Amino acid sequence: MTREQEAATVTGPDRNAGAESGSYAFRASLIGAAQQFELTDDGLVWRIGPKSGLWPYATIAQVRLSFRPVSMQSQRYRADLEDINGARLRILSTTWQTVTLMAPQNDAYRGFMLELHRRMRDAGSRAELIGGLRPGIHTAALVLIALLAAAMTGLLARAVATGSWSGALFIVGFAALFGWQIGGFIRRNRPRRYGFDEVPKDLLPS
Structure with a gap:
């Protein structure tokens, strides 16, 4: 061919x-x-x-x-x-x-x-x-997401404490987009x- x-x-x-x-x-x-x-x-x-x-x-x-x-x-x-x-x-x-x-x-x-x-x-x-996914890869992905979630929570708390509302809104928007995309990937691939x-x-x- x-x-x-x-x-x-x-x-x-x-x-x-x-x-x-x-x-x-x-x-x-x-x-x-x-x-x-x-x-x-x-x-x-x-x-x-x-x-x-x-x-x-x-x-x-x-x-x-x-x-x-x-x-x-x-x-x-x-x-x-x-x-x-x-x-x-x-x-x-x-x-x-x-x-x-x-x-x-x-x-x-x-x-x-x-x-x-x-x-x-x-x-x-x-x-x-x-x-x-293979169980090990799926577990590693869950751990990575948990670490990222903790980091974003810390950044959000800092932005609120300093009155940086635009930064806080950006973090919330990014977290929502990230959760929608990556969350769907993790859920489907359990x-x-x-x-x-x-x-x-x-x-x-x-």
């Missing part, structure tokens, strides 16, 4: 929305090759640049879903797959289109993930299904286990 054909595969917002939920493609970086995935009767077929392979559903050992916003796309989701041999695949809900545009593919990503779970269930998969028929809604695009 040529680079032009690869670009056509993932061009346009929600390019996969009209496709069957059994196929999905995205570009993880602007200069990288398109990554293509297809759910077949034999298993998950993947193609990344010149490399390709087939993972029978029964050999997928782990699926981890998480919410991973970035500066250019505040609603980005990620699935990390691992097979019984330790090989890994990463699937993102966004695709790069231009230097300044990372487009969401919400419908296509959600449909593909739900179909993957359905096929794994029907194949009798015993995979580990995990939602959110560590958990789930079943094939209970895929967490907050870890899939709405």
Whole structure:
């Protein structure tokens, strides 16, 4: 497949929305090759640049879903797959289109993930299904937030004590924005286990 054909595969917002939920493609970086995935009767077929392979559903050992916003796309989701041999695949809900545009593919990503779970269930998969961040990372994030909250509380108290009302308002506004963005990230990514028929809604695009 040529680079032009690869670009056509993932061009346009929600390019996969009209496709069957059994196929999905995205570009993880602007200069990288398109990554293509297809759910077949034999298993998950993947193609990344010149490399390709087939993972029978029964050999997928782990699926981890998480919410991973970035500066250019505040609603980005990620699935990390691992097979019984330790090989890994990463699937993102966004695709790069231009230097300044990372487009969401919400419908296509959600449909593909739900179909993957359905096929794994029907194949009798015993995979580990995990939602959110690793416990250690999640705990470290909570500690960092607590430290930042304590620091901002101290700054707010100092601003009020010195009568710096503009500074106090700035701190309150910053704290509200920070809590809304980071709080949502922490809440969605709380560590958990789930079943094939209970895929967490907050870890899939709405």
